Amino acid sequence: MSERVAIAGAGLAGCLLATLLGRRGIEVTVYERRPDPRVAGAERGRSINLAVSARGLAALEQVGLKKQAIGRALPMHGRMVHPAGGAPNFQPYSADRERAINSISRSELNASLLDAAESTPGVTLRFGRRVTGVAGGRLLIDGEPGDPADVVLACDGAYSALRGSLDGIACDQDFLEHGYKELTVPPTAGGDFALDPDALHIWPRGTLMMIALPNLDRSFTCTLFWPKDDFTALGTPEKVRAHFEAHYPDVAGLMPDLTGDFARNPVGSLVTVRTLPWVRDAGGALVALVGDAAHAIVPFFGQGANCAFEDCIEIDRCLDETGGRWDRALALYQDRRKPNTDVIAEMALDNFVEMRDRVSSPAYRLKQAAQHALERRLAGRYVSRYELVSFTTVPYARIPGRIRRQNLILGAAASAGALATWTAVRATRRAVRGRGRPGP
Structure with missing residues (x-):
């Protein structure tokens, strides 16, 4: 049976x-x-x-x-990072800029x-x-x-x-102190996207992060990831509007129903x-x-x-x-x-x-650019963690070990290159000194 x-x-x-x-x-x-x-x-x-x-x-x-x-x-080919007080910058997910989530x-x-x-x-x-x-x-x-x-x-x-x-x-249920709440950025009056639809948008503000993903109706679903106490601290529409104008000024004006969404939509837990x-x-x-x-x-x-x-x-x-x-x-x-x-x-x-915390850092952007350069130069041999997770079906458990091996090989190659350079410099110096000595 x-x-x-x-x-x-x-x-x-x-x-x-x-x-x-x-x-x-x-x-x-x-x-x-x-x-x-x-x-x-x-x-x-x-x-x-x-x-x-x-x-x-x-x-x-x-x-x-x-x-x-x-x-x-x-398709979203990268992150559009909106730093506090700076212009948005696009960070592609893949080295070839072709892959997308x-x-x-x-x-x-x-x-x-x-x-x-x-x-x-x-x-x-x-x-x-x-x-x-x-x-x-x-x-x-x-x-x-x-x-x-x-x-x-x-x-x-x-x-x-x-x-x-x-x-x-x-x-074991491990809850973050953060919760999440969804908001909406509707299409523009002309029916277009109010933000670039080819990106996952991030407003990195430490404990008060917000992201936005595009929808087919040309709206965006924004998600706030905040400590739960911060949601309750904004107890009036005026406080909500003032907070967004201070922390997310480039998007606050794109949300005509910001205070209504904020009041209506529940706060979810992250576990x-x-x-x-x-x-x-x-x-x-x-x-x-x-x-x-x-x-x-x-x-x-x-x-x-x-x-x-x-x-x-x-x-x-x-x-x-x-x-x-x-x-x-x-x-x-x-x-x-x-x-x-x-x-x-x-x-x-x-x-x-x-x-x-990291995506708005110049050091992070330099590191990401270096990773993408390595991926282009060592295609198939060097693959970033993000690409292994998002653009392959390599079992998750194998990814940390692969990253460690890649880094060891790169470290060894860098050390070998440095040693070769140092050896060449010493040889050149000896040769120069030799040519400068008086003859017998």
Whole structure:
């Protein structure tokens, strides 16, 4: 008898995984606590635009959605940094200036993945049903016994209710003191973009960073990353307007509904979730954590969705390698993915510091220019961390080691070059002194 498979959560990862499993001939039921977002609409102010890059596109290609996603995306070839008191400067992501990350609407991509899952034979979507646990081989739907299940895949996010119901899972939730709030820069009166749409815009202000990503309707979604107390400190529209005119003067005038957005939109939390194990026998079913439920990361490397998509592809691959044995496949999935997700979690935190503190520094820009020069001169042999993360599918866990090896080789080459130069100078000096001596 084939296993009865349930997925908790119809977000990005849940829908992709359901489609992959359905294409294997596995019957899957997806349970989602919200109403169908294609009908009810997206939750306001909690999207954080997706920056989909090579890993996410490779996963979408597996279910035939890559071309559609790219067609509905806006490529961003670099960062446009807006320093305090200075002119904006563009910093390309790649040495050849050709590669780009893609600004994609989370709600629109979720809708496309819901359509793909719904049209896959064997996949059933059930909305308004929140999976809160497993007992006696049955799902608990809002605490009440529901449908039977043999395999349950928790794709229900960083605050997973299903994960919380499981015994024996160590879960560390590391919250930043920062929260986030979304604002909007609408199109200009002439219907054009108010900012350069080919860039991810950053206003690096230390603890008060803001970013902006372009949308297809020619608006920008701006996201404030501030300590939570700073949001509450601006208690009146006048204080909000004055703060933006002081700290973000080049964009404050582009937000006609700034004070309204600031008042209406909620403040979200930023959390890194680390769990172990990801797989448990619980309540008569085999339960596995997937995506943010297993390893939520902060959004500063744009890898949250990309990383979760890789989980789904890995589960599909492990089922192939184990002949469809769920117990062996999920154990293999955890062993392979856990080291990678630990590494990208740390890199995402480090990139927060880079975005808020380093990108406006002249020293940082010189370093970036030097890296790009090395990438052009040593194509394929020297690749920056950013390019390895965003423009390749090299496993995250291999990237730090590769960077260390590259730096050691460069250091050795630089030392050898310096030694050769010093040796040549000494030889030249000896020769000069020799020519200057009187003859016998």
